Amino acid sequence: MERKGARRERILELLEEHGGLREGVAAAISAETGVPEADVYGVATFYTLVSRPGVGVRICQGLTCKLAGADARAAELQGHGVDHEWVSCLGRCDRAPVALDPELELIPWGARGAISPDDPELPMNLGGADDASYRALARARGIGAAQVIEQLRAAGLQGRGGAGFPAHIKWSAVRGEADPVRYVVVNADESEPGTFKDREILLRRPHLLIEGAAIAAWVVGASIVYVYIRGEFTDARRSLEAALEAAAPHLDGIEIRIVAGHGAYICGEETALLEAIEGRRGMPRLKPPYPTRSGLWGKPTLMNNVETLACVPSILLRGGDWFQSWGRDEPGSKLYCLSGHVARPGVYELPLGVTLDELVEAGGGYVGTPRAFSPGGAASGFLPISERSRPLDMGGLAAAGSMLGSAGVVVLNDTVDMAQAARWQAIFFQDESCGQCAPCRIGCSLQRRSLDRWIDDRDPATLQHVEEIHWEMEEGSICGLGMTASLPLVTAMRHFPEDFRSQR
Amino acid sequence: MSQSVRITVDGVEVQVEPGATVLTAATTAGIAVPTLCHEARVDPMGSCRMCLVEIEGQRRLQPSCAFPASDGMVVHTDSGRVRRHRRVLLSMYLADHELDEDGLPKERGTGNRLRQHVLEHGTGPTLPPIAADRSYREDDNPYVHFDPEACILCNLCVRYCDEVEAVSAITLANRGSHTTIATADQRSLLDTSCELCGGCIAVCPTGAMTERPALGLDWRREEKIRTTCNFCGVGCQLDLHVADDRIVRITSPEPGRTVNDGNLCVKGRFAYEFVHHDDRLTTPLIRGGDGELRPASWPEALAAAAAGLLGVKERHGADALGFVSSSRCTGEENYLVQKLARAAFGTNNCHQCAAT
Numbered sequence: 001m002e003r004k005g006a007r008r009e010r011i012l013e014l015l016e017e018h019g020g021l022r023e024g025v026a027a028a029i030s031a032e033t034g035v036p037e038a039d040v041y042g043v044a045t046f047y048t049l050v051s052r053p054g055v056g057v058r059i060c061q062g063l064t065c066k067l068a069g070a071d072a073r074a075a076e077l078q079g080h081g082v083d084h085e086w087v088s089c090l091g092r093c094d095r096a097p098v099a100l101d102p103e104l105e106l107i108p109w110g111a112r113g114a115i116s117p118d119d120p121e122l123p124m125n126l127g128g129a130d131d132a133s134y135r136a137l138a139r140a141r142g143i144g145a146a147q148v149i150e151q152l153r154a155a156g157l158q159g160r161g162g163a164g165f166p167a168h169i170k171w172s173a174v175r176g177e178a179d180p181v182r183y184v185v186v187n188a189d190e191s192e193p194g195t196f197k198d199r200e201i202l203l204r205r206p207h208l209l210i211e212g213a214a215i216a217a218w219v220v221g222a223s224i225v226y227v228y229i230r231g232e233f234t235d236a237r238r239s240l241e242a243a244l245e246a247a248a249p250h251l252d253g254i255e256i257r258i259v260a261g262h263g264a265y266i267c268g269e270e271t272a273l274l275e276a277i278e279g280r281r282g283m284p285r286l287k288p289p290y291p292t293r294s295g296l297w298g299k300p301t302l303m304n305n306v307e308t309l310a311c312v313p314s315i316l317l318r319g320g321d322w323f324q325s326w327g328r329d330e331p332g333s334k335l336y337c338l339s340g341h342v343a344r345p346g347v348y349e350l351p352l353g354v355t356l357d358e359l360v361e362a363g364g365g366y367v368g369t370p371r372a373f374s375p376g377g378a379a380s381g382f383l384p385i386s387e388r389s390r391p392l393d394m395g396g397l398a399a400a401g402s403m404l405g406s407a408g409v410v411v412l413n414d415t416v417d418m419a420q421a422a423r424w425q426a427i428f429f430q431d432e433s434c435g436q437c438a439p440c441r442i443g444c445s446l447q448r449r450s451l452d453r454w455i456d457d458r459d460p461a462t463l464q465h466v467e468e469i470h471w472e473m474e475e476g477s478i479c480g481l482g483m484t485a486s487l488p489l490v491t492a493m494r495h496f497p498e499d500f501r502s503q504r
Numbered sequence: 505m506s507q508s509v510r511i512t513v514d515g516v517e518v519q520v521e522p523g524a525t526v527l528t529a530a531t532t533a534g535i536a537v538p539t540l541c542h543e544a545r546v547d548p549m550g551s552c553r554m555c556l557v558e559i560e561g562q563r564r565l566q567p568s569c570a571f572p573a574s575d576g577m578v579v580h581t582d583s584g585r586v587r588r589h590r591r592v593l594l595s596m597y598l599a600d601h602e603l604d605e606d607g608l609p610k611e612r613g614t615g616n617r618l619r620q621h622v623l624e625h626g627t628g629p630t631l632p633p634i635a636a637d638r639s640y641r642e643d644d645n646p647y648v649h650f651d652p653e654a655c656i657l658c659n660l661c662v663r664y665c666d667e668v669e670a671v672s673a674i675t676l677a678n679r680g681s682h683t684t685i686a687t688a689d690q691r692s693l694l695d696t697s698c699e700l701c702g703g704c705i706a707v708c709p710t711g712a713m714t715e716r717p718a719l720g721l722d723w724r725r726e727e728k729i730r731t732t733c734n735f736c737g738v739g740c741q742l743d744l745h746v747a748d749d750r751i752v753r754i755t756s757p758e759p760g761r762t763v764n765d766g767n768l769c770v771k772g773r774f775a776y777e778f779v780h781h782d783d784r785l786t787t788p789l790i791r792g793g794d795g796e797l798r799p800a801s802w803p804e805a806l807a808a809a810a811a812g813l814l815g816v817k818e819r820h821g822a823d824a825l826g827f828v829s830s831s832r833c834t835g836e837e838n839y840l841v842q843k844l845a846r847a848a849f850g851t852n853n854c855h856q857c858a859a860t
């Protein structure tokens with residue numbers, strides 16, 4: 001049990017200062033924070049960036065990087081005697097294959113990804129100059145909190161982090177809570193394979209996010225905003241820090257604090273993220289209660305994705321109806337992350353609900369003969385290319401048994417064995433499951449094993465129970481990771497049965 | 505107090521206190537819901553997923569151990585969906601557990617609840633073992649044995665150690681399929697804050713944590729005998745497990761029944777070796793004039809002690825005597841010692857080893 005007044009939230013930054021978990025470090029941090037030593041050790045072993053100090057080069061083993069020849073790069077490094085380790089998707093799929101040096105800086109192997117050309121009509125317009133005037137914040141103060149929420153409602157803005165929950169409902173829920181202490185938390189943990197849009201916002205238009213977050217804080221009555229930013233995003237963090245300095249004069253009492261992640265995809269899940277900020281193992285909480293009622297340190301908490309908040313300034317400046325009319329069947333514009341077998345991978349801001357063909361056209365066309373795509377991150381599974389005219393929005397993709405998720409669209413051409421593609425995703429989920437609940441912890445291992453066996457032995461019996469395990473993972477898991485982790489395998493088998501048929 | 509909550513579980517309507525969980529409501533209705541990671545003395549974690557039930561109006565199955573009952577709620581603990589969930593979940597647990605010749609979870613120490621659930625609820629598909637890689641360093645402490653292969657990661661041991669004992673010697677470590685129970689830097693329990701109370705063993709549902717001295721024993725052959733611990737004055741109740749006329753293990757009666765509420769300390773749980781030890785004194789001894797100790801009867805021994813003490817009083821006065829009683833004595837016995845000192849011998853020189 002921790003000492004009264006223990007500084008638990010310092011554990012992870014102290015681990016970083018100590019250079020990671022080595023023998024004796026847990027004891028030292030326990031003395032510094034008042035948290036029991038075993039507890040510190042348990043926290044440290046959860047996060048890959050601190051649990052194994054001394055890692056050399058980190059090479060991304062995400063689907064896109066594997067397609068782009070990560071294995072060859074790894075062999076090259078090996079040939080030069082450079083130590084390397086395979087890690088989960090690094091969120092830079094537009095310049096695959098990707099690796100980080102020991103200081104977590106990008107090794108510049110490929111060119112920077114594309115973005116939509118500068119167009120002032122675009123709500124986020126990543127190609128435009130960042131605007132540090134904070135006019136939208138001033139406008140929010142002018143029209144009042146209720147009217148801001150009304151504009152969000154008119155805009156139809158839905159969460160861009162994956163779940164698509166209407167923003168105005170969360171904002172009014174937190175605003176209506178009785179407890180006077182509330183927090184705003186920005187989810188900048190972006191770790192869903194194939195997704196790299198939040199990173200581009202942070203790099204190119206950080207003031208959009210800061211302004212959106214400040215408006216959120218003002219509306220819900222929070223004085224502190226935490227930005228939880230993925231630990232591997234060192235460049236994006238620097239960009240955000242610089243922008244925060246410039247923003248300071250406008251924020252008027254709203255404090256924005258940056259908390260770095262330490263290597264755990266699951267901390268993108270909202271309640272795991274809260275645990276991480278509090279200095280605990282990033283294991284999702286049971287819901288209810290929801291964070292809007294009991295979030296950070298038990299206080300009402302508004303959590304939004306970077307992109308969700310980055311939409312807010314233009315909604316306030318140009319009106320909710322204007323934003324709403326950007327979309328097709330669903331409201332607004334959307335940042336689509338495009339990677340894989342396409343000519344110009346990158347982040348494209350398009351009306352919500354464009355088709356795959358339209359998106360890929362913006363990205364310079366297909367490379368080779370397209371066969372499959374994953375529309376919204378690993379958790380969305382795979383769809384056959386015959387779905388190329390389906391709207392890439394929540395309703396459209398849900399109807400196809402998939403989801404828009406984080407809009408990380410990966411295109412696969414006919415050179416790809418779908419069992420192999422499913423296997424890379426299965427490895428990701430097995431590595432990133434927090435391990436607290438049995439359906440996910442054991443299920444991820446089982447599905448991964450089935451795929452390994454299939455690829456090695458081509459014995460169809462190994463795939464016999466895939467559906468039943470998937471059913472239980474979906475029904476029994478605590479959080480979205482376990483619920484969706486076998487979708488890549490299940491959908492690959494469903495849509496590409498030829499890749500799972502025995503040749504013998 | 506606000507009004508009680510009415511809730512229907514499998515068609516049985518019951519009333520529970522506001523704030524009660526669905527599991528409590530089910531228990532009140534006389535309906536058993538299988539659990540693994542639940543223990544009344546610690547906060548619910550809801551992670552074993554064994555107790556998921558269907559609640560009308562909730563899209564997802566919910567953990568009854570943590571879900572608050574509310575007025576008018578309708579719960580199904582035995583629907584087709586719940587039964588299928590239990591069977592496939594149990595199949596998955598089997599893929600991550602050491603099994604015996606019959607393909608059932610291996611029995612260890614004081615039984616295995618996972619095994620009981622498998623026998624009672626059945627399983628779904630037969631799944632291959634996942635052979636999870638859990639780094640674990642052997643520990644040489646004399647009392648607590650941990651077998652990661654039998655661990656289902658319910659985290660009860662960690663929560664008990666932290667929330668009930670406030671000792672916090674162990675933790676969940678690593679993540680995903682590598683998750684295990686560990687001490688800081690994987691040291692021996694002897695080099696941690698552990699007090700070897702063995703509470704981790706008591707709460708473990710599968711026997712992954714067992715008493716090292718009782719490893720390999722068959723708990724079905726053990727007869728339980730209730731007694732009071734005589735190591736201190738608290739009066740903890742003990743169940744001595746006796747096989748072949750020897751104490752082979754000591755446990756506490758279940759929580760909520762006795763003063764110790766399911767808890768024991770290292771002495772109560774593990775310090776029983778002396779009972780059958782060769783060096784144990786079983787009759788009084790009197791030292792003769794030649795310096796040798798000889799067995800004697802209690803009347804002889806008491807007479808000899810009384811004569812010696814009275815002799816001192818006569819020669820040097822009552823205050824030359826001092827009486828020190830033991831913290832192993834009960835309050836009543838301590839009272840009698842001071843009464844002996846004051847009333848029988850006439851001195852106030854009395855003390856007790858626990859008084860400082």
Ligand SMILES: Cc1cc2nc3c(=O)[nH]c(=O)nc-3n(C[C@H](O)[C@H](O)[C@H](O)COP(=O)(O)O)c2cc1C
Pocket residue numbers: 158159160161162163164165187188189190191192265266267268269270271303304305306308309479480481
């Ligand atoms: C396994 C998992 C990973 C997630 N990762 C992220 C993430 O990296 N970034 C993010 O914004 N949301 C992520 N989410 C969604 C969050 O839980 C949450 O819904 C979101 O941050 C809410 O913000 P929004 O309403 O603005 O989308 C993840 C969810 C799950 C289940």
Ligand code: SF4
Pocket residue numbers: 266283284432433434435436437438440441477478479480481482483
């Ligand atoms: S579903 Fe997976 S990631 Fe989510 S809580 Fe369970 S074990 Fe952790």
